[in-house]
Amino acid sequence: MTIFVDMDEVIADTYMAHIDWYNRDLQQCLTLEECMGKEVWQSIPEEHVDYLRDQTNQDGFFRELAVIPDSQEVLRALHEKHDVYIASAAMQFKNSLREKADWLDEHFPFIPWQNRILCGHKHILKGDILIDDRAYNLEAFDGRGIQFTSPHNIHTSGFERVTSWKEIGEKLL
């Protein structure tokens, strides 16, 4: 079985990094709770949105992301049983390419370069399962789409949903 796994907000905590950087750089006190059901940029004053959009162009943003809990253990077990690929729509942010490769080397060294994909559209992926937080990626995928819960998608319906890597392990191992 071929399984594609998204990076941001599935194995890497991009959402919390947006909040942390925002609070640190603009001296704010935004909480995760205030953002639930929205994108981070929808949860802040309009005059701060340009700053937020530019975070992803900053050196280190993608390199320092926290790992989503239990993703390492479950992905390692999945990798031993199935063909697991990391698939990130990273081409949007050129400075993220090297940082994402380095981040995977640090946190997911058991996923070899042959099984890493930095792309744009995900409908060009041929396989059985896509685990992703974004509805537009899951819709376009020609296979079983599993939506990984992220603060921005808690009100999205229409997809098989998982809220933790433990749950993925129970479904797929």
Add this chain to the structure above:
Amino acid sequence: MTIFVDMDEVIADTYMAHIDWYNRDLQQCLTLEECMGKEVWQSIPEEHVDYLRDQTNQDGFFRELAVIPDSQEVLRALHEKHDVYIASAAMQFKNSLREKADWLDEHFPFIPWQNRILCGHKHILKGDILIDDRAYNLEAFDGRGIQFTSPHNIHTSGFERVTSWKEIGEKLL
């Protein structure tokens, strides 16, 4: 129709860059003719092979590659008619990721980030046509594989072959 196009030795002249860097750095006089039917590393003394392998880790190697003749004009026309994706097995060389993105921005700005793929294995690509110089990529692809002639593959058989971008234009436009 979805068309995947490889980078190295299809739109970017990696092969000639290996020879040029080798001649410049080790004061050699290797010619393209001496390499025909072989990889560059098979065409040089064994004591130079480590140097050659390390070229792809050098800053600038992938950034300065020459464009394969007519690839820009034909790809632009293909892009207007079909879904064209650039698909490079770039994950093997981490330092190449940014250089390849910058190179595409310079020479193929009409291919947007959504249509660029840096990957490892190419059998995960879902589409109609793959244009590639490597037999192992074409064999694994689930569609029409077109082998682009490169010095190293002139004796390979078993695939539909093109020797120039003009020929690709005649076939696909």
